Amino acid sequence: MPFWRQPRSRAIAWQALLLAALAALGIWLVLNARQALIDRGMTSGLGFLFDETQFALGEAFFSFTSGDTYLKAFAVGLGNTVLLSAVSIVTASIIGAIVGFARLSPNALASSLARAYVYAFRNTPQLVQIVFWYTFFTLFPAARLSWSFFDFVFASNRGLTIPAPENMTAFTAVAAAFLAGCALAWWVAHLADRRRRRTGQKWKSAKPVLLATIFVPALLVWLAFGMPLTWSIPELKGFNFAGGITLSPEFLAIYFGLSFYIAAFIAEIVRGGLLSVDSGQIEAANAIGLTRIDLYRRVVAPQALRVIIPPLAAQYVSLLKNSSLGVAVGYPDLFSVSNTMLTYSGRTIEVLCIMAAVYLALSLAIGAVANFVNGFVQIPER
Amino acid sequence: MTEAPASYATIGGAPARLPPLGSTGFLARLHKRYFATPLMSIVTIVLAAITVWALAGLFRWAIWDAVWYAPEGAACRDAAGACWAVIAEKYRVMLFGAFPYQEQWRGGAIIALWLVWGVLTATNLFAVSLRLIGWLIVFIATIALLQGGIFGMPHVGTDLWGGLPLTFLIFGGTVAGGLPLAILLALGRRSQLPAIRFLSVATIECVRGIPLLVVLFFAALILPLFLPDQLNVDKLVRAEIGMIIFFAAYAAEVVRGGLQALPDGQEEAAKALGLSYWQRMRKIVLPQALAISIPALFNDIIRAFKNTTFFSILGLFDVLGATKAALQDPNWVRYGLEGYLFVFLLYFLICSGMSLYGRSLEQANARRGRKVER
Incomplete structure (x- = not known):
């Protein structure tokens, strides 16, 4: 057989041709872009990141005013996106789990309410929901006529004003230490369980050690900050609130829009996961007299989580990506800040590429965490 | 020696028996779906109260107090409900x-x-x-x-x-x-x-x-x-x-x-x-x-x-x-x-x-x- 008739050489030829065509297309596009930039008198490069901006950002972790660098603006956008996504993921998971369980409830009222929820929020665009929530929150009364709940929380057209710890850094650090302690305790429990399975010996002092792992780091951090305990309670002064922190209507709109929409999808995933557990498993667990908590912890959860986690991670990625819809209500998330930046700097290509790379990295990070967790919940094949 | 019965099976099966009393009908269904246990009854009552409250509020806003026709939006300004x-x-x-x-x-x-x-x-x-x-x-x-x-x-x-x-x-x-x-x-x-x-x-x-x-x-x-x-x-x-x-x-x-x-x-x-x-x-x-x-x-x-x-x-x-x-x-x-x-x-x-x-x-x-x- 001559070599041009051999499948192997033909495969190589086709691929080489395709790559050459793509390379030629790429070069042509880049040349066009260079010409366009020269024609418009634009420069390229990443140097603009250290230039001063001419805009200020409303909501930020740290104050961002006109004159700060573009790099800092990116950081503000990224911080807002991560914070928004994190709180929305937690909220959506809680609502989704409740609705998912309710859909399978023997109580007909609970299951039909849950079904109505899923239908309404799944069959409408997320953007319409976000715009709806924004309109809803801006229709609240002015600060002077605000609705108050026991004088602790105030809802007005400036948003939701809630009490906040006086020393926010200390509070965040303590919370982080607590979460780290929980993760550590879970890890220790996992190791202890593995050891028990291998050796058959029970770890007698497990409970106090685990409790200590959870609470001691948080306690130490709290002591290190000088035991701050004061909370700042909002109070109406003139036309605005003093004290506490205010969640703006923009934040609330995008937060509600993300949480409630994704929760409807999570509910369906949870329901599917619970239904995937064979009913014989539950009957067997009841027959050997497991308590309801043990039934869910030892029998249902390990089997349902295998089915739940992969699509759940996809929903979390979807939530993160749709946090870019903050631009529709003017919440300064990564997309919205980048949009402002490209308007002011004119560096369309650079700004969009950086933003896309950051979103890609965040999505991949969620995927990596999901894979890691998935490794734990997979039941090993024997 | 008594003769063993030929078979215990009956031809055509026994006549269908009625279901146990109180397991069918509207009331039984209501009981099973909404009030089977005390906890379930509480959940039903709380959920029903919230649903009725929410639906009543929605009805007042969207239908009872709503304005359906208002050229230039004048009539909508003092309405308490929706402005359709x-x-x-x-x-x-x-x-x-x-x-x-x-x-x-x-x-x-x-x-x-x-x-x-x-x-x-x-x-x-x-x-x-x-x-x-x-x-x-x-x-x-x-x-x-x-x-x-x-x-x-x-x-x-x-x-x-x-x-x-x-x-x-x-x-x-x-x-x-x-x-x-x-x-x-x-x-x-x-x-x-x-x-x-x-x-x-x-x-x-x-x-x-x-x-x-x-x-x-x-x-x-x-x-x-x-x-x-x-x-x-x-x-x-x-x-x-x-x-x-x-x-x-x-x-x-x-x-x-x-x-x-x-x-x-x-x-x-x-x-x-x-x-x-x-x-x-x-x-x-x-x-x-x-x-x-x-x-x-x-x-x-x-x-x-x-x-x-x-x-x-x-x-x-x-x-x-x-x-x-x-x-x-x-x-x-x-x-x-x-x-x-x-x-x-x-x-x-x-x-x-x-x-x-x-x-x-x-x-x-x-x-x-x-x-x-x-």
Whole structure:
């Protein structure tokens, strides 16, 4: 057989041709872009990141005013996106789990309410929901006529004003230490369980050690900050609130829009996961007299989580990506800040590429965490 | 010795016994579904109280205290309830955007075409090929009616296209352009050739990892920089390219699922018969794989319909963009809630219809699957 008739050489030829065509297309596009930039008198490069901006950002972790660098603006956008996504993921998971369980409830009222929820929020665009929530929150009364709940929380057209710890850094650090302690305790429990399975010996002092792992780091951090305990309670002064922190209507709109929409999808995933557990498993667990908590912890959860986690991670990625819809209500998330930046700097290509790379990295990070967790919940094949 | 009975079985079975007392009927059902245990009774009562309270509030706001007709919005200002007059006043802007008022019958015709053909498709009266040809005709008619310039209809530029006809056009273009691309990407991902496989995987994973808005901004803002000025295409077309690529990346994974579900023997048998790659794909593999993946594809198609709203962020006037524009009117600016509820309901009805049809396809698929197994 001559070599041009051999499948192997033909495969190589086709691929080489395709790559050459793509390379030629790429070069042509880049040349066009260079010409366009020269024609418009634009420069390229990443140097603009250290230039001063001419805009200020409303909501930020740290104050961002006109004159700060573009790099800092990116950081503000990224911080807002991560914070928004994190709180929305937690909220959506809680609502989704409740609705998912309710859909399978023997109580007909609970299951039909849950079904109505899923239908309404799944069959409408997320953007319409976000715009709806924004309109809803801006229709609240002015600060002077605000609705108050026991004088602790105030809802007005400036948003939701809630009490906040006086020393926010200390509070965040303590919370982080607590979460780290929980993760550590879970890890220790996992190791202890593995050891028990291998050796058959029970770890007698497990409970106090685990409790200590959870609470001691948080306690130490709290002591290190000088035991701050004061909370700042909002109070109406003139036309605005003093004290506490205010969640703006923009934040609330995008937060509600993300949480409630994704929760409807999570509910369906949870329901599917619970239904995937064979009913014989539950009957067997009841027959050997497991308590309801043990039934869910030892029998249902390990089997349902295998089915739940992969699509759940996809929903979390979807939530993160749709946090870019903050631009529709003017919440300064990564997309919205980048949009402002490209308007002011004119560096369309650079700004969009950086933003896309950051979103890609965040999505991949969620995927990596999901894979890691998935490794734990997979039941090993024997 | 007593004689053993011949058999304990009775011919024809014993007469049916009545169910235990109190286990059937309305009261028993009520008890079982709502008040089986004390905890369940409490949950029922609390939920019922909340539901009644919420529905009563909604009824007062949306119907009892609502204003249905108010020229210039005067009567709405002192009303305690909803102001539905805003929809009576603005529905033409919401449904047709900035399309010239005299020509809005064309938009109405497009909406009617889509709804009628959508319902006819769902009834499964026609063969699949006829349904698809019908959709092609509907799609071409949509463009013709929007653009005009033929049959004595005045020409209308794309900057004036808007409302529900534009939403339908974006949606149709996304699905029609995205499905072939999705099939190519899915085949590429399963290809034996490493370069093609790598390119497909890279495209799919990169597009799936970034938000649709970023894809749309790439298409709308960066594409013109990379193309020579002579080749500059309309903003609507550029955004549509972004939609197609995003849809294709997601649909490609669904098609890949269908390809993987197909037994290897199908392709091996086709290979043994000496069919070429494209013959195998066209005649053997794709028809079966697509049939398997259609119900799952429907989820992506519904999402594509919901994602048409993203065009409003690019400053194009799909239904949401047109509604936003309509609510800029200072007389009506306070009644955004009613306006967006209208859009909410519109999408809810169309998406629910599509998802019902998708589910019926899924059931039909399951029935077909069982028939094959037998």
